Amino acid sequence: MDERIYNLAVNINEELNKNEDVxxxxxxxxxxxxxYEVYSLSNKKDEALEKYVSNKELYGEDHDITINSRNVLKxxxxxxQNHPLVKEYLEVYSRVRNLYLEIDxxxxxxxxxxxxxxx
Numbered sequence: 837m838d839e840r841i842y843n844l845a846v847n848i849n850e851e852l853n854k855n856e857d858v859x860x861x862x863x864x865x866x867x868x869x870x871x872y873e874v875y876s877l878s879n880k881k882d883e884a885l886e887k888y889v890s891n892k893e894l895y896g897e898d899h900d901i902t903i904n905s906r907n908v909l910k911x912x913x914x915x916x917q918n919h920p921l922v923k924e925y926l927e928v929y930s931r932v933r934n935l936y937l938e939i940d941x942x943x944x945x946x947x948x949x950x951x952x953x954x955x
Contacts, residue, residue: 848939857931864925877916884909 852858868874888905895902916922941948 852935852939855932855935857928857935861925861928861932864921864928868921868925871919871921874916874919874921877912877919877922881909881912881916884912 884905888902888909891899891902891905917926
């Protein structure tokens with residue numbers, strides 16, 4: 837690999853690791869991982885998903901048992917997504933994702949355009 841490209845990648849990585857939103861995202865992620873509440877809500881959501889999938893396979897999509905388990909799953913997902921740490925994480929994650937997409941577009945935008953026109 838060209839040494840200039842490697843050095844550029846290292847510099848981009850270093851700058852990203854200093855970015856306020858990236859640092860905040862890492863901090864919130866650690867808090868979420870350390871939160872028993874988030875852990876519990878996540879487990880409830882996972883259990884509800886397993887139950888829904890199982891009921892769907894056993895009874896079909898329109899059976900009352902499946903519909904009930906789908907509603908339980910929906911509630912479990914909402915509870916998890918409405919936890920303050922998760923809400924904050926998703927908000928900051930969106931900003932960081934947009935930053936990465938912007939960098940991707942700057943670095944690879946020309947290549948992507950050329951590839952589309954070759955088809």
